[in-house]
Amino acid sequence: xxxxxxxxxxxxxxxxxxxxxxxxxxxxxxxxxxxxxxxxxxxxxxxxxxxxxxxxxxxxxxxxxxxxxxxxxxxxxxxxxxxxxxxxxxxxxxxxxxxxxxxxxxxxxx
Amino acid sequence: xxxxxxxxxxxxxxxxxxxxxxxxxxxxxxxxxxxxxxxxxxxxxxxxxxxxxxxxxxxxxxxxxxxxxxxxxxxxxxxxxxxxxxxxxxxxxxxxxxxxxxxxxxxxxxxxxxx
Numbered sequence: 001x002x003x004x005x006x007x008x009x010x011x012x013x014x015x016x017x018x019x020x021x022x023x024x025x026x027x028x029x030x031x032x033x034x035x036x037x038x039x040x041x042x043x044x045x046x047x048x049x050x051x052x053x054x055x056x057x058x059x060x061x062x063x064x065x066x067x068x069x070x071x072x073x074x075x076x077x078x079x080x081x082x083x084x085x086x087x088x089x090x091x092x093x094x095x096x097x098x099x100x101x102x103x104x105x106x107x108x109x110x
Numbered sequence: 111x112x113x114x115x116x117x118x119x120x121x122x123x124x125x126x127x128x129x130x131x132x133x134x135x136x137x138x139x140x141x142x143x144x145x146x147x148x149x150x151x152x153x154x155x156x157x158x159x160x161x162x163x164x165x166x167x168x169x170x171x172x173x174x175x176x177x178x179x180x181x182x183x184x185x186x187x188x189x190x191x192x193x194x195x196x197x198x199x200x201x202x203x204x205x206x207x208x209x210x211x212x213x214x215x216x217x218x219x220x221x222x223x224x225x
Binding site for chain 2: 002004006034036041042043044045046049089091096097098099100101102103
């Protein structure tokens with residue numbers, strides 16, 4: 001049973017606009033949430049993380065928001081760039097175990 | 111260059127023939143982990159290791175074995191592979207679970223096909 005869900009398999013956004021990727025989870029014991037980016041034929045690369053005791057974390061163009069009451073996580077990319085086109089995975093950890101979503105394929109249109 | 115390496119990158123084998131996928135990291139990381147990626151299921155954790163000689167099951171450990179005899183290496187062993195283990199496998203490592211950011215560095219992946 002999927003504990004981390006990404007319900008949008010794909011998303012297209014115009015260059016310069018905001019990209020919002022969403023993630024829902026079911027386990028209230030998750031202590032950290034992370035976003036990874038994956039290009040074809042490569043392993044995922046870490047993007048940004050947030051502790052369960054925070055509700056926002058920013059790193060340059062990337063901001064992650066956590067709504068614990070809704071068990072919802074989102075990644076905002078502003079402004080979106082063509083190089084951001086990739087598959088984005090949401091992940092959550094409980095102790096030493098990690099759970100990943102199914103990914104959202106983002107296409108940024110020039 | 112800091113990296114996680116996996117070998118082989120591609121492997122086609124037959125049911126029941128034991129195989130090992132190697133994973134090595136050069137960052138002196140304590141935590142290492144194996145994942146498999148399947149369409150519609152995302153990445154699922156198979157096994158992880160907190161340090162040398164310390165391993166534990168992830169979400170989908172059935173049919174797999176691991177060992178951690180040295181800090182840098184974390185091989186994945188399929189004693190008797192079956193077609194449902196056809197998948198894309200990733201090894202990952204991170205400095206320690208004690209650090210808050212929990213960033214894992216992933217290898218390039220191993221595409222395994224079991225006929």
